[in-house]
Amino acid sequence: MTNAAEGAYEALRSAILNGSIRPRERLGEMELSQQFGVSRTPIREAIRRLSAEGLVVFQPNRGARVAEWSLTDLQEIYEIRARLESYGAALAAKRIEPELLPKLDELCDRMEAEAERMTPHSLDRIADLNAELHGLVMKAAASPRLASLLPAVVEVPLVVRAFRLYTPESLARSMGHHRDLVAALRSGDAEWAASTMRSHVLAARTVLLEAMVARPDL
Amino acid sequence: MTNAAEGAYEALRSAILNGSIRPRERLGEMELSQQFGVSRTPIREAIRRLSAEGLVVFQPNRGARVAEWSLTDLQEIYEIRARLESYGAALAAKRIEPELLPKLDELCDRMEAEAERMTPHSLDRIADLNAELHGLVMKAAASPRLASLLPAVVEVPLVVRAFRLYTPESLARSMGHHRDLVAALRSGDAEWAASTMRSHVLAARTVLLEAMVARPDL
């Protein structure tokens, strides 16, 4: 944390993503400034940034609240993510540096090892490794504009913790998608990579939405 | 303008979009606060918002500059826009209210009337009408998340003024795309609407990129 505004931003952001601040919860400037031990100024800046990213809903003169995501919202988020991230996979297939491929293989190995356990902790670990894999692929796509848009449809509460909702079968298939994706990238086949990524994201969408229908709580 | 921060934001934003503040130009907080007659606080807020939208590049402790867009950036912007806006067109084909269709017809009429003149002023007028048409279609898509992402690939300098670069032939074809799009929406054919929108955006991309290669100045 180099400055107060950045620190407040990161702390608030992770609190929203991991669910420790719930949707609809109020973000009072004074309350937060006391909590972080800084003045309202950097707090305001952090809240405005989160508002621009869509994690927070802001009403003039009426303060900010954590955004909430309806079933419909999440469905659209996954549809958009499928389009953006499949484009990224296509770019990556053409641009990826071969040295990166073993690293992706290794991430698949580690995810599959964790997947055998299926403990809450291992599922969270898979979520981290999954984010790292997707991040490396999008970095290989080397598109700054894509990189700036993707967080809005990737870094969303529930979505970042979605692996907890997988069954052993759907988790195994998801691991398979990763292997397919790496194979497509290795072969430089943009269409295959895009199609695989699209399938992967849409399958994830269904896992999340079905779990939400079964358990209307979060 | 209800408050100072909003006013500064809108003024800066339109100044960047219409080119009166050029890429790489410095945005000094004190200078702008004097210029707008408000304190630095709302100026800072406006600059941070523009930074989140990608119109401004911000470096900690070193201030903000207007972003610049390379040929590669613009190419990626149009590729992403084609994907997002074609998705929006598909949604709109399924969700549009029939009462809106005559309004779209009328916008096409007015654009074609302006297109016959081909004066600088009429081309700017077409740009406005075009933005209105695309905006109505995206509104019909009724996807808040899509609506929040699209500005990043639509409201970009050069892009918003691109009609000035059209030849009479490419302009006529662009007007034709609009007619096709409205026909697809009227028929409720999502795939047709998406495909038409995609073609429309990719054609616009080529017009802009070819013009930029011919005239490396803006």
Add this chain to the structure above:
DNA sequence: CGATCTGAGATTGTATACATATGATGGTAG
């Protein structure tokens, strides 16, 4: 002569005080 250090000026980052808007409370009129 070139590289590095130093310090003044200028700019951004943060804290705090004041201004304004919102929402709740309680009292009054109907």
Add this chain to the structure above:
DNA sequence: CTACCATCATATGTATACAATCTCAGATCG
């Protein structure tokens, strides 16, 4: 008892003062 309005408390919006950081010119050293 309900509806409305005035008033006050609280939160946000803005201005300003102070602190930290960066820039750049000029001096010093190798």
